[in-house]
Structure formats: structure tokens, C-alpha cells
Amino acid sequence: MAQSFTKGRFLTVQEVSEILRVSSMTVYRLIKGGELQAVRVGRSFRVRDIDVDAYLASRFTQAG
Numbered sequence: 001m002a003q004s005f006t007k008g009r010f011l012t013v014q015e016v017s018e019i020l021r022v023s024s025m026t027v028y029r030l031i032k033g034g035e036l037q038a039v040r041v042g043r044s045f046r047v048r049d050i051d052v053d054a055y056l057a058s059r060f061t062q063a064g
Helices: 013-020 022-033 047-064
Strands: 010-012 037-039 042-047
Touching: 010 013, 010 047, 013 022, 013 042, 013 047, 022 042, 042 047
Parallel strands: none
Antiparallel strands: 010 042, 037 042
């Protein structure tokens, strides 16, 4: 089943790092580690806002 990428707003790595209050390098590590889904556009990555929300929700669940 194909995943739809048209839903949600796409964010840059810099925007994601500002939302999460971490460095851009940390965002790249999350993407590379498969913890945060991203789409490669040319030489850069884009992350859907709903994927950032899902990542944050998974962190809250693990914290307790």
C-alpha cells in the first residue's frame, strides 16, 4: 500500500530543529536512525509536520 505524502505541511530540518529545540545534527541523526520519517528532495530533507507530531507523541508515551 502506497503512503500518501500530500497530507501535512513539509518542514525543513532547520524548522524541525527549532520546533524540537535541538540541533540540526540531532534531527539528521533521528532521520538516519529511522526515528523520524523524512523525504529527500534534491540534496536536502523535508519532514511532514504530522511526522514531527507522531515523533513527539511516541516520546511522551515512553516517558511515562
